[in-house]
Amino acid sequence: MNSLTIEDLKQHAIEFVTALVKNDFASAVSRFDDVLKNALPQDKLKDYWNTLNSQAGSIQQITGISTAEMQGYRIVFVTCKFGWANMDVQVVFNDSGLISGINFLPANDISSTTSTYKPPEYADQSAFREYEINVDTGEWTLPGTITMPVGDGPFPGVVLVHGSGPNDRDETLGPNKPFKDLAWGLASQGVAVLRYEKRTKAHPEKFKAVYGQNCTVKEEVIDDALSSIRILREYPNVDPDRVFLLGHSIGGSIVPRIGKHDTGLAGLIIMAGSTIPMEDSALAQVTYIYSLSGQLTEQQKADIELLKKQVEKAKDPGLSADTPSSELPLGIPAMYLMDLHRYHPAEVAKGLSLRMLILQGGRDYQVTPEVDFEGWKAALAGKENVTLKLYPELNHLFFAGEGRSTPQEYDIEGHVDAEVVHDIARWIIKG
Known part of the structure; x- marks a missing residue:
């Protein structure tokens, strides 16, 4: 052996x-x-x-x-x-x-569909009720859930916007459900929460047939987030003037762009939102993961060099919709990258008058405190309605841990840290 x-x-x-x-x-x-x-x-x-x-x-x-x-x-x-x-x-x-x-x-998906969800201690199930809803955006219908505090209200509300990939409404990753943690935790403290299945999760084949390689974050993320905001504003017992938007990972990066579309939002919450181009983030992540095993092998060095060439291709001014995705980092379609190249999250956020809460895990290797969080800080310095907070012991999911974070860490059952949930609830209610 x-x-x-x-x-x-x-x-x-x-x-x-x-x-x-x-x-x-x-x-x-x-x-x-x-x-x-x-x-x-x-x-x-x-x-x-x-x-x-x-x-x-x-x-x-x-x-x-x-x-x-x-x-x-x-x-x-x-x-x-x-x-x-x-x-x-x-x-x-x-x-x-x-x-x-x-x-x-x-x-x-056995762990995510059949296992018993073990609520975090901060979730008081007697303090809220859950209601199934549909988010309708033109021809697209997405199942969702509104978690409503018990009482007459009107309550402040928040819509949750997922990270990359075909996420369900709980943003399930292995045994973990960070969006369910947030929904139950915030509703326990008097905040109504709407979460929904991502379009690529609910209708993968249809999405592929309709958009193919021409997909951008507008079709993948923005349109359904705007529909969800409208639904929550009109929902009984929700204060329409106190509806917030919370995005995680790429959802956090896109939140300022959504806020530019809907200026009636009460505020934006950005959790682990990147401020750098997607191709740069991909290169940084692969380099970090390879570094976990110690000295790089020759093959790993070659992989990184190839990825660097693909990153250069992504940044080439000649990038067009006809550029094959096979020549680009992680096979990301050219249209998707071109759309993001025209969008600069921190600069767009700087131009908004909305309140903002920007949260970052100190152990996050996907969206890093040294680059991305500093990007938000630099762009938003001096804005009195912006709050930024770093949690040194938390990873990309805002779960606590020790040492260098790894992909395997996401397979360990955990919950969004209680301090994060309390900070978000206090910030929302304060507004």
């Missing part, structure tokens, strides 16, 4: 998926055993991967990793968010540490 540990194999599996993302199929195949090399040579692997991307959308990020053992083989499941679906890349290793099988499967 090879001396590689299961942690080594996890890292190898991530490197294999990263090679696919970079369209470096020669590197991917070099990790196969002889049988798999013959069965799935480089050209066939390329076709296999391109077919998956056409069906599921381009990959957004790696969100989790798990393992299993079967008949002497060790299996690593790398869970990925694609544009229109969550998928598990199943990587099977033989006893020599070579890949002897791969498969692409719909992500195992």
Whole structure:
């Protein structure tokens, strides 16, 4: 039996998926055993991967990793968010540490759909009720939930806007449901909350058929957020003059743009919102994840160099809608990047008169305090209606932890930190 540990194999599996993302199929195949090399040579692997991307959308990020053992083989499941679906890349290793099988499967959502949600201590279930609603945006209907405090109100309200990928209304990631934490925690303190299924989650095939490679954040995020704001304003017991918008991750980055569309909002809450271009963020994340294993391997160095070239392509003034997504970081469509290139979150926020609360985890490697949070601080310095707060021990999900944050950390059950929930509730109610 090879001396590689299961942690080594996890890292190898991530490197294999990263090679696919970079369209470096020669590197991917070099990790196969002889049988798999013959069965799935480089050209066939390329076709296999391109077919998956056409069906599921381009990959957004790696969100989790798990393992299993079967008949002497060790299996690593790398869970990925694609544009229109969550998928598990199943990587099977033989006893020599070579890949002897791969498969692409719909992500195992058993933990998120059948397991019992264990509420955080700050959620008082006697203090609120939940009501199922639909968010209608033209031809799109999205199921959602309004969590309403008990009483006559009128209560302040907040709409939650998800991060990247096909998120459900709870922003489920492994065993965790950060948006459910926020909804139950805020409603326990007198704030009504609307959360909804993302369009790419509720209608993945239709979304792909309608937009394909021409999708931008307007179709993916903005239109449905604006519809949700209108619904919450009109909902019984909600104060229409005190409706706020909260965005997490890319949702946080886009919140100022939504605020520019709807100037009647009472305020914006930005949780882990990036201020830098998406391609730069992708390069920083891959570099960080590779650094976790210590000194970079030659293959990792090559992966990073290829990604740097794709980042340069993304920044090329000649970038057009015809640029193949295979030439761009993480296979992101050119139209999506071009749309974001015209938008500068911190500068747009600077031009708004809305109150803003900007929150950042100190252990967040996806949206970093050193770059992104400092970007908000620099742009919004001197604005008296802006509050910024850094939580040193929290990660991208605003869960507490120690040491350097890792992708595997998201597989550990946790909750949005109580201090964060209390800070948001106090800030909303104060306004």
